[in-house]
Amino acid sequence: MLIKNFNVLLVDDVVLMCNFLYGVTNEIQGCSAFKSLYYKTAEDILESEVIDLLITDIELKNASGIDLLSKIRCGAFSQTAHDIPILVLSVNSYKDVIQQCILFDVNDFLVKPISAVKLKNKILEHLQCEKFIQPVSYYVDLMEKLTELNVSKKGGKRSVSIVLELEEKILEINQNLDGAVSTVDNNDFLCWPEGVTTGYHQLDRRLKNLAFTISYFNNVFIDNGQLITAHTARKRACASADYLEHIVKNLQQFEDRPEFWGAFQICLYNLQTIMAEVASVNLKHNNQVLALLKKLALWWMQTCNRPLIQKADDSDDNEKR
Structure with a gap:
């Protein structure tokens, strides 16, 4: 339950979708919804009303949702703060669009079609959880x-x-987006086995991304790359591990597989322990870094086994995300 009243602006140029967003949002106790089919109307609402959260489609008629969210972040509206939560709604996941959204610190991506339950949960989550937003400048x-x-x-x-x-x-x-082109050869340090799954598509993707970033760090370090390159590679690997934890929290609260999540939490705790050491190790100390890489390799081998993963053909009917 929200402890104050929040104004939520919903922008979509498809009438049925806009009405759906509006109806669902108004069902949330403590929320007042505003809706707009047009970019200009949305601007007027942002200027005249104190909006606390924006949900906008990316592809609007004769305009872009990115233009709207970038104006908010730049402090273009007198009544609406620049650091409000912004959720992007789209059927597309083009890399250039995601790039621009991330540059302007979009809080979340919602993929159409979206259920009423998920929409409500997302709105409540972002109204109650703060994300650090840079200053207007x-x-x-x-x-x-x-x-x-x-x-x-x-x-x-x-x-x-x-x-x-x-x-x-x-x-x-x-390099942090799913499907990024790897500059590392096929002999990666960590590899996701073919034809297996955790039962959750989104979790599979994040584990594959983690394997990629750790492999990249390993290859840069082993190939005696420049220290600054190794530092950047390490930072990406740590960020990937952090995001895996975030994904697990989101998935776990909606799923009923206690045995799986109990085992995965142990796995995640072990990863966090190792990655904390990776984040703090002096990259000039080769033996220490190599010892941590060996720990990661062992952790990965233990993770890529039952009960955490199984053959895709043998997986049950768990919802793929």
Whole structure:
């Protein structure tokens, strides 16, 4: 139950979808919903009303939801704070769209179609859980850099340092997205076995991503890459482990497989213990890093076995996420 009244703005140019979002949101005690089929109307509401959370479709008629959320982060509206939770609703998962959303610290992605129960849970979750949002000046500066990057791609005048800085940040996002192209050869340090599953598609994806980032860190370190490269690779591996924990928390609260989750929690605790050591180890101490990599390899071998994973053909009817 919410302890105060919250205003939620819902933006979708499909009438049935917009009405669905509006009806579900108004059923939440403590929430008052505003809806808009049009970009301009949404801007007017953000300017005149104190909006506490935005849910917007990305593909709007003659406009983009990204334009709307970037304006919020840049503090363009006098009544609506720049750091409100923003949830993006879309049927698409194009990498360039995800990149831009992540750059502006979108709080969550909702994939159509979405159930009323899941929508309610997401709204309550983000109204009650704060996420750190940068100051307005950060996003204003980001907009300027994005503009300059677009100009440079069209052959216009460019500031090399600014463009390279932003391109590096986008590259880092790419390497953390599912389906990112690996620069590591096929002999990865950790490999996800073919034809197996945990019973949860989303959990499988995060484990594969974890294997990729740890393998990348291992290969950079073993190949005697520059210290700064190894540091960046380690940071990505730690972030991937943290996100795995976040995904587990979200999945576990809606699923009834106590034996599986009990075993996976032990697995996750062991991973967190190792990754805490990885995060703090001096990368100049080769023997210590190698010892931790061996621990990770052993942990991975133990994880990729029953009861945590099983052949996809033998899996039960658990919902794939």
